[in-house]
Amino acid sequence: MAELLLDEILVPLRSFDLRLSLEADGVLALAGPSGAGKSTVLRAIAGLVSPRSGAIAVSGETWFDRRRRIDVPVDERGVGFVFQDYALFPHMSVRRNVEYARRGGADRYLELLGISHLAESRPLELSGGERQRVALARALARDPKILLLDEPLAALDTHTKAIVRHELQELLAELAIPTLFVTHDFADAAALAGRVGVLVDGEVRQVGTPRELIARPADPFVASFAGANLLGGHVTSTVDGVVRVLLADGTSVATTETARGEVVLAVYPWDVTLSAEPPHDSALNVIEAPIRSIAELGGRVRVGVGPVTAEITAESRRRLDLEVGRRVFAAFKATGTRIVAGGDA
Amino acid sequence: MFVRRLLLAVLLAGAAALALAFLVLPLVAIFVHASPGRLLSQLSSPVATDAFVVTLKTSVGAQALIVLFGTPTAYLIATRRFVGRSLAITLVELPLVLPPAVAGIGLLAAFGRVGLLGDSLGALGITLPFTQAAVVIAVAYVASPLYVRQAIAAFETVDPNLVAASRTLGAGPSRTFARVVLPLARAGLAAGLALSFARGLGEFGATIMFAGSLQGVTQTLPLAIYAQFDQAQGFDAAVALGAALVLVSLVLLLSLRLLLSWPSSSSTRSSFRFGLSTSG
Numbered sequence: 368m369a370e371l372l373l374d375e376i377l378v379p380l381r382s383f384d385l386r387l388s389l390e391a392d393g394v395l396a397l398a399g400p401s402g403a404g405k406s407t408v409l410r411a412i413a414g415l416v417s418p419r420s421g422a423i424a425v426s427g428e429t430w431f432d433r434r435r436r437i438d439v440p441v442d443e444r445g446v447g448f449v450f451q452d453y454a455l456f457p458h459m460s461v462r463r464n465v466e467y468a469r470r471g472g473a474d475r476y477l478e479l480l481g482i483s484h485l486a487e488s489r490p491l492e493l494s495g496g497e498r499q500r501v502a503l504a505r506a507l508a509r510d511p512k513i514l515l516l517d518e519p520l521a522a523l524d525t526h527t528k529a530i531v532r533h534e535l536q537e538l539l540a541e542l543a544i545p546t547l548f549v550t551h552d553f554a555d556a557a558a559l560a561g562r563v564g565v566l567v568d569g570e571v572r573q574v575g576t577p578r579e580l581i582a583r584p585a586d587p588f589v590a591s592f593a594g595a596n597l598l599g600g601h602v603t604s605t606v607d608g609v610v611r612v613l614l615a616d617g618t619s620v621a622t623t624e625t626a627r628g629e630v631v632l633a634v635y636p637w638d639v640t641l642s643a644e645p646p647h648d649s650a651l652n653v654i655e656a657p658i659r660s661i662a663e664l665g666g667r668v669r670v671g672v673g674p675v676t677a678e679i680t681a682e683s684r685r686r687l688d689l690e691v692g693r694r695v696f697a698a699f700k701a702t703g704t705r706i707v708a709g710g711d712a
Numbered sequence: 713m714f715v716r717r718l719l720l721a722v723l724l725a726g727a728a729a730l731a732l733a734f735l736v737l738p739l740v741a742i743f744v745h746a747s748p749g750r751l752l753s754q755l756s757s758p759v760a761t762d763a764f765v766v767t768l769k770t771s772v773g774a775q776a777l778i779v780l781f782g783t784p785t786a787y788l789i790a791t792r793r794f795v796g797r798s799l800a801i802t803l804v805e806l807p808l809v810l811p812p813a814v815a816g817i818g819l820l821a822a823f824g825r826v827g828l829l830g831d832s833l834g835a836l837g838i839t840l841p842f843t844q845a846a847v848v849i850a851v852a853y854v855a856s857p858l859y860v861r862q863a864i865a866a867f868e869t870v871d872p873n874l875v876a877a878s879r880t881l882g883a884g885p886s887r888t889f890a891r892v893v894l895p896l897a898r899a900g901l902a903a904g905l906a907l908s909f910a911r912g913l914g915e916f917g918a919t920i921m922f923a924g925s926l927q928g929v930t931q932t933l934p935l936a937i938y939a940q941f942d943q944a945q946g947f948d949a950a951v952a953l954g955a956a957l958v959l960v961s962l963v964l965l966l967s968l969r970l971l972l973s974w975p976s977s978s979s980t981r982s983s984f985r986f987g988l989s990t991s992g
Contacts (some may be wrong), residue, residue, distance in 0.1 A: 410876075413876075413878075413880050414879075415879070441876075441879035441880055442879050442880070442881075442884050443882075445882075446878075446880050447880075448877065450873050450877060452873065454871065454876070454877035455877075456877075456878075456892060458896060467878070467883070467891070468881040468882060469888050509880070509881055509882060568937050585922050
């Protein structure tokens with residue numbers, strides 16, 4: 368039996384219904400845009416929200432079953448919930464916050480998270496990263512059957528985020544507690560979870576390993592959420608297994624996927640290379656256009672060129688001397704493209 | 713330009729000074745009229761000591777009732793969304809807009825011998841009007857909105873995620889209330905209680921209608937002031953009692969402030985200051 372079982376959960380939300388069936392073991396991330404109902408899933412599992420129908424079971428224990436009229440109270444469920452804003456009790460010291468979950472034995476959890484030196488501090492005196500550790504220590508002190516993390520990295524600045532992401536990765540691996548966390552950031556989901564479910568408008572579009580979602584996105588949303596460029600066009604010819612797609616702006620792109628009619632192609636930014644001179648490899652798709660935008664993000668640089676965005680290293684950016692408005696050649700292999708919509712042969 | 717701005721500043725400061733002087737003048741007059749020596753001699757009279765005791769006993773009783781019933785009511789209104797919630801809020805605030813004399817006559821019509829509940833109370837052998845219990849009821853009725861309103865606001869400022877967090881950490885609703893909600897709302901509750909206390913100490917209209925003005929039984933300080941004032945040559949005694957009431961209010965409010973906001977955080981103090989300033 369799966370560690371986490373959500374059986375046809377239905378929670379009416381303001382503009383749509385959350386409908387969910389899910390089986391998960393280990394660390395699962397629910398990723399999706401804000402307002403997709405991600406937090407509601409966590410709240411339903413914790414018992415803070417009562418679904419209109421369906422059932423929830425964790426490690427074989429039924430916590431909620433509308434038909435059997437089971438609804439275990441929040442405080443008896445045994446969840447370790449880390450809220451997005453951490454929800455630390457402002458009138459208690461760090462130690463008292465952790466002891467709230469477990470009388471005595473707080474030290475072990477303060478040590479585990481490396482915050483023993485903060486034991487007597489008040490939450491308001493702590494940085495975002497420190498608060499998150501306190502929230503985690505407190506949730507773990509509960510000895511939870513499942514760990515629920517609501518956007519665990521969203522409240523942190525970029526620099527802290529990278530550090531905490533790494534620490535969280537190690538901690539989750541070490542703990543081996545079933546974990547469900549929600550995030551709007553696919554990169555966080557891919558870094559922390561073995562499996563990722565993409566949740567949009569209250570329904571799961573696709574569940575799989577991060578690798579599977581990138582390699583075979585079920586639809587354009589999943590592809591773009593995973594970071595892909597989406598190129599819409601229609602198939603003009605198929606020669607020797609190479610399909611040519613004419614994009615709306617007149618560019619012709621080759622793909623090795625079989626397709627016909629109107630299609631949407633996905634190309635990942637890390638599969639796009641940039642050069643100042645036209646590349647000589649005829650197997651490449653080449654788009655020549657001025658640079659739209661340049662955004663640097665922790666060592667990686669995202670460069671917008673015509674209809675695509677390329678992700679290159681800061682080193683390459685310096686070498687190529689890129690600036691907005693300069694014409695460059697963006698190239699990607701035909702084998703690096705994936706059809707994510709239309710194209711049914 | 714400069715002259716006009718200066719003129720405006722002078723006008724503003726002048727108006728403010730005048731307004732503040734107007735507010736403080738009656739108090740000054742009372743203490744000018746009642747010198748400390750005269751104050752002490754007047755206050756040792758039986759009328760004064762009786763009024764002190766009655767005021768103290770009924771105030772404490774009324775505030776206890778207000779806290780006991782007002783706190784759960786406020787928490788319910790602040791945290792639950794239910795049908796008739798806005799009606800409940802209106803009812804809570806009703807005594808605030810009701811003239812005290814109307815409240816008094818209403819209480820009499822409800823709990824009096826010939827009132828709505830008179831027969832039922834009579835059958836139980838309970839007579840309320842013109843007893844000390846009637847003073848407690850009148851004060852509780854008139855002063856309660858000041859506490860309950862502030863308590864609703866205080867409970868509303870407690871982050872619902874903190875309550876949720878407490879529940880997920882294994883605390884039931886009552887432990888959550890005692891260890892998370894109450895400590896975080898305490899400053900606001902204390903401010904509300906201070907306001908309610910101040911209002912209750914000065915209660916006159918409803919009390920005199922519903923409880924009368926019997927020395928040693930229902931005659932509180934405000935009623936004693938009026939009773940003295942009504943007598944020939946009673947003005948001095950009335951002023952002395954007035955000074956005493958001001959002092960009692962101050963002492964009670966200050967000790968309440970110390971009692972409820974200790975040990976206090978900075979937020980506790982600031983919100984309490986707000987409470988005191990609105991009561992003045």
